[in-house]
Amino acid sequence: MRKPADRAQVEAELQRVVELRHPEPHSVLGVHPDGDGMVVRAYRPEAVSIHVLPEFGGKVPMVHRTGGVFEARINGRTEPFGYLLEVEYPGKKVFTLRDPYSFLPTLGELDLYFAGEGRHERLWERMGAHLIHHNGVKGTSFAVWAPTASGVSVVGDFNGWDGRLHGMRRMGSSGIWELFVPEVGEGTRYKFEIRPGHGGGRLLKSDPFAFRTETPPATASVVHDLARYAWGDTAWLEAREKQPDAVHQPWSVYEVHLGSWRRVVEDGDRPMTYRELAPELARYVKELGFTHVELLPVAEHPYGGSWGYQVGGYYAPTSRFGHPDDFRYLVDYLHQEGVGIIVDWVPGHFPRDSHALGDFDGTALYEHADPRKGAQPDWGTLVFNFGRNEVRNFLIANALFWLEEYHIDGLRVDAVASMLYLDYSRKHGEWIPNRWGGRENEEAIQFLRELNDTVRRKHPGVVVIAEESTAWPKVSQPTSEGGLGFHFKWNMGWMHDTLSYFGKDPIHRQYHHNQLTFGLLYAFSEHFMLPLSHDEVVHGKGSLYGRMPGDPWQKRANLRALFAWMWAHPGKKLLFMGGEFGQPGEWNHDKSLDWHLLGDPGHQGIKKLVSDLNRVYRDLPALYDADSEPVGFQWLQADASAANVLAFVRRSRTPGRHVVCVANLSPVPRENYRVGFPLQGRYVELLNSDAGEYGGSGLGNQGQVHTEPTGWDGQPSSAALTLPPLSVVWFTPG
Incomplete structure (x- = not known):
């Protein structure tokens, strides 16, 4: 016969249950051996009475022991058994339920x-x-x-x-x-x-x-x-896994904020749902020719004004636009229409909202306890403790979760610089050096390398992109070579210099010529993506269109030239929504884009140009397959600053295939302007940002030029070109 449980010990255990401080209530509640029988205990503090209904039949009354704990002894039973509890509450309300304390653990x-x-x-x-x-x-x-x-x-x-x-x-x-x-x-x-x-x-x-x-x-x-959810994108996923290295593929990304891309004005000016967005967004992106959509963070976030960058629920798509399966439908629909999807992912910091991760168990669990490491001064948020195994696991599993459960094609990692540097946005005395006395966050570096290696190992074809704004070396180089292992890095220097140049009145541009040439000194040090992102159309910066100098015609011409320059420049492309048709106003996350502007031929022309840029870009490997290699680029004219002219060749990894790009960024047309060409013969004017169909003056080279055996710009041949004002023209052998 088994010895009955010690009554004093049981009383102490029951008291811990009543006080809600027992770490293992299953050891007291539920069914347990007791002498020559079994004892069943249940905790229902408001109950009037409880009966045990054993699986072998009968109805056994339970006796109240203390503070809402009831107990019944079943004699003659030596093994645990299944049962129900019949619980009566005041007012003769009776409920029959299964006891959660009668089950074994679900974790191994x-x-x-x-x-x-x-x-x-x-x-x-x-x-x-x-x-x-x-x-x-x-x-x-x-x-x-x-x-x-x-x-x-x-x-x-x-x-x-x-x-x-x-x-x-x-x-x-x-x-x-x-x-x-x-x-x-x-x-x-x-x-x-x-x-x-x-x-x-x-x-x-x-x-x-x-x-x-x-x-x-x-x-x-x-x-x-x-x-x-039943997925329908198997063909897409199989093709993605087999595709060549993304570095050698065309990537043209349309960045979208779901809540303000297109709103339903007829229904109280509300955002479109995931299911409403799916066909509209897919159709529009295919019309424009982008290869991928990038969504500002979709993980649940308490404050809409953060645009998703202060995440409260890392494993849940925001419910603002529907059910999780509705978000899957959006991804599925885009894939079946041949469009990839990237999501912004925020592993660097999280908000202080009381319901979320901060001080989760009453201590600094996910974050550092010391605010010199655990607080982000710029955003008023908390910083993950990357040195803790469980925290790294939470984040790396989260990255895999979006790739596996939602079939996401890429993660754009937000604010990488804030993770890499211990002194990021901190003054002297507000940060703690690493063990070597330096400013590098060794724990975050190790986390990022582990993240990228894990994604590469488990999901070939998926990319991880760094938003990294400093000169940190080898961001997009393999970890085996001392890099961080990202597939691409946003080229923030290119973005800053290029927008600064294009924002200047053309009369002053000759003094800032190097802002367009300097980027080529480091263009092949990383696998770059060129971002004209949401960050460039907020906080008083105005829109891309609004930043261009001149009257409305000149603004549109400058914007078209900017896009044609960008699409010819080495690096993958990213454009935030609204820029593709020249939205004049600064982006407002609570309002729809100004779609009515597409009724204006000038704005429609900008959209038509972007569509053609993407089409030509995807068709010509010279514009993308050697983005990160010096062989893919050669200056023809880098120093014609007085004329505001720049010219270069983009070359494919396949010998002989190339595109000549010539930019005239002055408001003056230039006739008989000589530029060197690699070959003698006919070149097709592939694209002209000043074409009449785009809202330009229509000045150009009548669709083609024939080069002469006159050496120029270090090339064996050359041609006298007509360069339209505020324009970029592309040529290819034809």
Whole structure:
């Protein structure tokens, strides 16, 4: 006969349950051996009475022990058994339910081990809320990391948000708390109620791994089944995996803020939903010829004015535009239409909202405790502690989550510079040097390398892009060669210099000629993407169109020249929405783009040019396949500053294939302007940004030129060209 449990010890354990500070309530509640029988205990503090309904039949009354804990002894049973609880509340309200404390853990030892090591690459499949069948019973398993908490409960619609009813068990030294709650299903709202180990009340936290959330400003997490969406983009994914290195492919990216691209004015000026956006965005992007769409962050964020850059729910697409499966539909639709999708990803910092990651278990868990490392002064946010295994695992698993569960083709990593430098935006005395006394954040560097190596290993064809604004070396070089391992880096220097030049009155441009030539000194040091992004049309900077000098005709001509210059320049392309038709006003995230402007021939002409730029760009490898190699570029005229003229050759990795680009960035047309060409014979005027169909003057070279055997610009042949004002002209042998 087994020895009955020590009554004093049991009383002490029950008191810990009642006080909500027991780390393993399953060791007290549920069914347990007791002498020659079994004892069943349940904690229902408001109950009038409870009966046990064993699976072998009968109805056994439970006796109230203390503070809402009830107990029943079942004699003659030596093994655990299944049962239901019949609970009566005041007013003769009776509910029959399964006891969550009658189930074994849903997490295994390997899950806990790899999570602790920071090497659980599919962590989202174990943490958070999951609809499962457990011992033949439908319900939801919950798991959350809160290592210093004295107690954790899951609360939600299913228990009246009462933290006393579903206390979770701590899984050993892992710091992970777990509970299976029977009969909790899809769409149920929930949070975690965390009791800090140091005391001080209770914290009500959203699930860091929630797959779905309430629509802000509401902050509850929502149970969601990830497995139910039926994808239709298998052909796209298979082709993506087999495609050659992205560095040698055409990448032309249309950057979009979902909430303001196109709004539904007829329905109260609301944003379009994911499903409404899918056909409209796909059609428009295909018409313009972009290869990819890049979305400003789609992960759930509490404040819409952050444009998504202050993330509260890293594993949930924002509910502002619909259900998670609706976002999948958008991705799926774009893929089936031949358009890739990149999302902005923000692993550098997170907001201080009380429901989110900050001080998650009452301590600095995801962030550094010392504000000299854990606070980001520019944005008022908190900085991830990249030196902690569990935090690195949370973020790397999150990157894989978007690639695997949402079929995303690329991640653009935001604010990489803020991660690399310990003194980023900090004054002397406001930061802590590394172990060598330097300013480099060694933990963040290691995290970024691990991230990029993991993505490359698991998802060939997917790219990771760095928004990095400094001269940090080898950002886009392999980690095996001492690099950070990104596929591409945004060329912020090119963006700044180019916009500065084009924003000047042409009469002054001759004194700033080097702003267009300087970038070629470092153009092949990284795999660059040229960004004219959302950051260039906010905070008083005005729109791209508005930054161009001159009257409306000259503004449009300058903008067309800027785009034609950009598309010919080495580097992949990125353009923020609205720029493609010359929106005059600065971007407002609460308003739709000015689509009515497409009724104006001048703005329609800019759009037509962008479409043609993309078409020609994709058709001619000389414009993209040697972007990062010196062989892909050669100056013809780099120093004609007095004339505001620049000319160069773009060459393909395939010998002989090339494009000659000539820019006249003065408002004066230039007749008989001689430029060197690599070959003698006929060249087709492939594109002219001043063509009449784009709203220009129509001046040009009648579609072609014939070069002469007159050496010029270091070339064996040359031609006397007509260069339209404020224009860029492309030629190719034909």
